[in-house]
Amino acid sequence: MDSKPINNTINIISSKDLFTRINWLEQELNYRCSDEYSEELKALQVFVKNVDAAASVSTYDKGSNLIRNSYFEDYRKVLEGKNAKAVRLVPVDFDGVIYWLQL
Secondary structure, eight states, X not given: OOOOOOOTTOSEEXXXXXXXXXXXXXXXXXXXXXXXXXXXXXXXXXHHHHHHHHSOGGGSOTTOEEEEGGGXXXXXXXXXXXXXXXXXXEEEEETTEEEEEEO
């Protein structure tokens, strides 16, 4: 099963997809060497460390969204349109780009 690459140009990243992608990359790299996969895995592992530093795994769900800062206003409007409850957010750095993690 192939999974889609994750990078810091994506507007919304599900933490569940993030962990799935990391596991997939680790498995792929067990079978073959790929500089592209290796670089992506390193970047995602740093991102996860930043997520863990911002909020422990117990304070966010495995499926919480990470919203790119440049997309945040559009995302907030969508949430307001759904009449969503107030959401706590913490900033997380992904290779120089701020993402907001929903708690």
